[in-house]
Amino acid sequence: MSVFTDFWHYPFLFNALLATLGLSLLCGSLSAMVVAKKYAFMGSSISHGALLGVSVCMSFLSPETEAFSLYLFLGTLAITLIAVAPLAYTTFRQKLPSDALIGLFFTATMGTGLLIHQAFGRSQGDLLGFLFGNILTITQIDLFIILFLLMIVLPVIWAKRLHWIHFIYNEQAASIQGLKTKIYHYTLFLFITLVIVAGLKISGVILINSFLLIPGIFALKHAPKALDTFTYSLLFASITAMLGLFLANALNLPTGATVAVIQAFAYFASLLLVKKA
Amino acid sequence: MALAFEGSESKIHHLVPTAKVSPERIGRDPKKARGEEILKAALAVEHLTFSYTKGLEVLKDLNFKVHESEILGILGPNGGGKSTLLKLLAGLLTPDTGGIKFGQEGRNIKTPLIYIPQKEQNNNTYPLTIGELLAGARLPKEIIKKAESLAALEQMGLSLDLNRRVSSLSGGEYQRVLLAKAILFDAKIILMDEPTKGLDGVGQDKLLELIQNLKKTRQASIILVDHNISQVLKHCDRLLCLNKTYHWHDHKDHINKGILEDTYHCEFEHLLIHEKKGDILSHDHHHCAVDHDEKSHNEVPEHNLKEARSHKESDS
Numbered sequence: 314m315s316v317f318t319d320f321w322h323y324p325f326l327f328n329a330l331l332a333t334l335g336l337s338l339l340c341g342s343l344s345a346m347v348v349a350k351k352y353a354f355m356g357s358s359i360s361h362g363a364l365l366g367v368s369v370c371m372s373f374l375s376p377e378t379e380a381f382s383l384y385l386f387l388g389t390l391a392i393t394l395i396a397v398a399p400l401a402y403t404t405f406r407q408k409l410p411s412d413a414l415i416g417l418f419f420t421a422t423m424g425t426g427l428l429i430h431q432a433f434g435r436s437q438g439d440l441l442g443f444l445f446g447n448i449l450t451i452t453q454i455d456l457f458i459i460l461f462l463l464m465i466v467l468p469v470i471w472a473k474r475l476h477w478i479h480f481i482y483n484e485q486a487a488s489i490q491g492l493k494t495k496i497y498h499y500t501l502f503l504f505i506t507l508v509i510v511a512g513l514k515i516s517g518v519i520l521i522n523s524f525l526l527i528p529g530i531f532a533l534k535h536a537p538k539a540l541d542t543f544t545y546s547l548l549f550a551s552i553t554a555m556l557g558l559f560l561a562n563a564l565n566l567p568t569g570a571t572v573a574v575i576q577a578f579a580y581f582a583s584l585l586l587v588k589k590a
Numbered sequence: 591m592a593l594a595f596e597g598s599e600s601k602i603h604h605l606v607p608t609a610k611v612s613p614e615r616i617g618r619d620p621k622k623a624r625g626e627e628i629l630k631a632a633l634a635v636e637h638l639t640f641s642y643t644k645g646l647e648v649l650k651d652l653n654f655k656v657h658e659s660e661i662l663g664i665l666g667p668n669g670g671g672k673s674t675l676l677k678l679l680a681g682l683l684t685p686d687t688g689g690i691k692f693g694q695e696g697r698n699i700k701t702p703l704i705y706i707p708q709k710e711q712n713n714n715t716y717p718l719t720i721g722e723l724l725a726g727a728r729l730p731k732e733i734i735k736k737a738e739s740l741a742a743l744e745q746m747g748l749s750l751d752l753n754r755r756v757s758s759l760s761g762g763e764y765q766r767v768l769l770a771k772a773i774l775f776d777a778k779i780i781l782m783d784e785p786t787k788g789l790d791g792v793g794q795d796k797l798l799e800l801i802q803n804l805k806k807t808r809q810a811s812i813i814l815v816d817h818n819i820s821q822v823l824k825h826c827d828r829l830l831c832l833n834k835t836y837h838w839h840d841h842k843d844h845i846n847k848g849i850l851e852d853t854y855h856c857e858f859e860h861l862l863i864h865e866k867k868g869d870i871l872s873h874d875h876h877h878c879a880v881d882h883d884e885k886s887h888n889e890v891p892e893h894n895l896k897e898a899r900s901h902k903e904s905d906s
Contacts, residue, residue, distance in 0.1 A: 349716045475733060479726040482716050489680050489705050490775060492730050538753065539718040 316563035326562065328456055329448035329515075333558050333568065334551060335459035335522060336512045341550030342470045343504055344529030345543035347483050352413055352505070355404070356525045359397055360509045360518045361419035365426035366392030367443045367513065372433035382454040390510045394503070396422050399528035401502040405487060405495060423518075446569035448558075462511055466504050471543070478539045516569035524550065524571035531580050536586065553579050604622050625635075630658045632701065632779055633679070634813035640671075640678060640711035648674050650835035652688070656779075659809040661801065663826030665819060670813040670833040673708060676781045679813065680705035692779070704777040706768050708784050713758040720767055721752030728773035734774050742770040746800055762793040769800055773808065780804065782814040786821060794818070800826045819850070 320326045347356050366389030400418060412580050429439050443452060470477060479487045480497040488494040505525070512521045530543035556579075558570030564571075638652040648671045665674045676682065676685045679690060680703065692701040712718075724739035736752060742881045743750055746766040750759075760769060765785055772780050782801070785796040798821060803808050816822050829845055831838040833855040838853065 339664075345716075349713055386785075475722065475726050476729055478716065478718065478722060479729055482713050482718050482723075483711055485682065485711050486705070488733070489703060490684070490727070491731065532713055533717065535718055537719075539716045539722050542717070570891075 316562060317402055319562055325387060325449055325451070326343070327449045328453070330453045330555075331456055331567065332448065332459055332515055333554050333572070334454070335463055336508070336515050337550040338547060339437055339459070339508045339511065339553035339562045340468055340521075340524035341507060341528045341547035342543065343501075344525055344527075344550065345475060345502065345532040345536075345546045346481050346529070347505065347525055348533055349531035349542075350501070352501075353522075353526050355400065356505055358400070358415045358419040359393065359506055360513075360521045360525075362396045362422035362511055362564055363389055363513060364440075364443065364504075364518050364526050364584045365396060365422040365429070365566075366390070366510070367518075368430035368434060368440060370441065372421055372429055381453060381460070382452045383581050386458050386510060389513070390507065393506050393510055397502060397506055401499055403497050441499075441512050442517070444517045444519055445567060446513070446515050446520060448515055448568045453510075459511055466508070469500070470504075474540060482539065488495055515573035516572065520569035523576050524554070527573075527576040527580055528553075531583060534580075535583065549576075549579070594678045597894070611655070631655045632658045632660075632692070634691045635679075636691065638678065638685050638690065639687045640683065640685050642674075647686075647835055649678075649832075649837075652832075652837055654830055654837075657812060658778075658811055658902065659805050660828060661805055661812045661814065661826045662830055663822035664766065664815045664816075664826045664830045665822055665850070665853060666812065666830055666832040670853075672832055673783050674708070676705065676783050676813065678701075679779075683789055689844065701779055702777045703779040704764070704768070704772045704775055705781040706783065706785060708787065710764075712756070719753050720750055720756055721853075723756050724771055724774055727771045728776075737798045738774065739770070741859040742773045743767070745773060746770045748795070761788045762797065765789075765797055766800065769804065772804070772810075776808070778808075778810055780810055780812045782812065784817065786814055786816055786818060794821060797877060801825065824857060827828055889891070 347353065356446055367385070369392055370385045372386035374381060374388065378384060396418075403414075410411060414426050425442075434440065436523045476487075476492060477497065480492060480494055484494050484498075487497075503549070508525070509518075509521055515521075516524055528546040528550035529542070531549045532542040536542040536545040553576045557575040560566065560575065561571035562569040607859055633656045634650055635654050638646055638649060640649045641647045651716075652675070654662075664675065666672050676684065678685055682705075692703075720738065720743075721739060724742065725734050727734055727739075727844055743766075746769050748763065748766055748770070750763070750767070756764070756767070763769060769780075780801075783803075785797060789797060801814070802825060814822075814826070825846070828839065828841055831845070831850065833853050836852065
């Protein structure tokens with residue numbers, strides 16, 4: 314059977330296709346802002362911090378529960394938001410905390426997560442699935458979560474894209490002219506956390522950063538205008554994610570890793586093409 | 591006769607020769623010269639005190655007013671609190687005591703204000719275009735159309751492609767684009783921190799003429815910090831000489847050498863005081879407890895002061 318038709322014949326692959334497309338659109342809408350705001354390391358830190366929430370939920374929730382995926386999402390989200398709140402607070406209208414502080418945050422949260430899982434976890438394999446992602450574990454509930462997030466994140470970003478651009482470009486000037494920069498700041502952190510937690514099953518805490526960063530790097534490099542960065546990032550994220558997914562299925566490779574490599578390859582190829590042109 | 595301009599309420603903390611300029615001499619009606627009956631206050635700073643570190647005041651009991659359609663020039667040495675004052679006016683810092691009131695008769699109404707700092711915190715990784723910058727001038731209320739943006743640029747003497755990136759603009763062009771943004775925003779108060787920095791003589795004159803036009807045509811109140819004393823005297827209506835806890839505020843015709851010397855004195859006389867005491871290497875004049883009154887000045891031999899002044903003049 315063709316590597317393309319597999320996705321229509323096997324429900325778990327169809328779920329994976331929709332979830333990957335949804336995640337790529339979510340990450341694509343935020344990516345340029347995350348990179349431009351110099352939150353790349355911050356995003357990485359939040360995704361690693363999410364492992365604490367995952368291990369707590371996996372230790373105390375039974376996978377046999379009917380709505381396990383929903384409880385896992387909500388529990389991980391709540392714990393990650395609590396952990397991220399001090400980072401969001403210290404970065405508002407101030408210089409970023411030092412790299413060392415962000416590093417301290419994610420190693421401490423990740424370490425705590427591993428210790429909790431060691432003490433109370435059911436099996437080590439479960440947690441490893443969240444390090445690199447496993448699309449076979451995606452359920453209907455996960456799809457609904459991603460769809461719900463798409464319905465919130467995309468309109469908020471798209472409808473106010475010029476506001477977001479001015480907030481990212483010069484937060485101080487935006488604040489003086491009356492933009493509620495505090496709301497934009499905390500909303501950005503909330504969206505990053507939501508997207509990371511929702512994408513853990515697909516690409517894992519490590520590889521989610523390729524979804525979150527590479528489309529933005531591509532858009533900032535090639536888009537002629539700031540407003541175009543959203544379109545460039547969304548297109549790049551969705552096309553490379555679909556390409557990675559099909560390739561992973563065809564060559565029997567892990568999806569998260571394949572998408573990450575395809576995105577990096579596509580970015581470097583675009584640099585060469587632009588240089589030649 | 592010393593003039594007591596309402597609105598200036600200057601507090602001179604050191605011995606400064608009082609200006610003896612009559613209203614008649616400066617060609618103004620005495621009532622008009624008193625200001626408030628004729629001019630409407632756009633902004634009033636009242637007993638403002640601010641410190642970054644508790645106990646070390648950067649600004650102390652500062653009082654002054656800026657009127658509609660007026661340019662206030664702020665002069666003073668580096669570290670004298672000029673930029674801090676602009677940040678306080680822009681609402682980026684909060685005063686320890688005292689306050690800033692916008693609008694007439696002390697009513698604290700929301701006034702459209704634009705702040706152009708020394709170093710813009712622009713995130714140039716974003717490929718923001720001039721069109722996008724100007725389109726967002728009235729956010730969050732509305733998005734400005736291209737035709738309006740082009741008209742504002744034209745008023746600033748610019749005919750730029752709206753698709754050009756902001757990061758590719760020269761210093762002078764960028765300042766004028768920001769003034770176009772101020773027009774679109776209908777800013778009633780414009781705060782500019784060293785706007786002529788990095789511009790050549792022609793560029794400086796052009797920019798300051800545009801600022802003059804903004805004042806006249808849009809009744810904007812402009813507060814600008816600049817180190818170029820002659821440009822400030824030429825283009826500003828009133829002056830605020832500021833050196834931390836020392837300040838003097840009045841019409842520019844009342845400025846004299848003594849006031850300027852008192853404002854800038856720490857740049858050289860202060861160092862000489864410490865040189866005499868032998869602690870010049872460890873000296874930090876911003877956090878210095880030495881009294882800079884007349885008595886302290888007299889501790890320094892006059893020939894040393896003259897020498898220091900001539901060094902300063904030749905340096906500048």
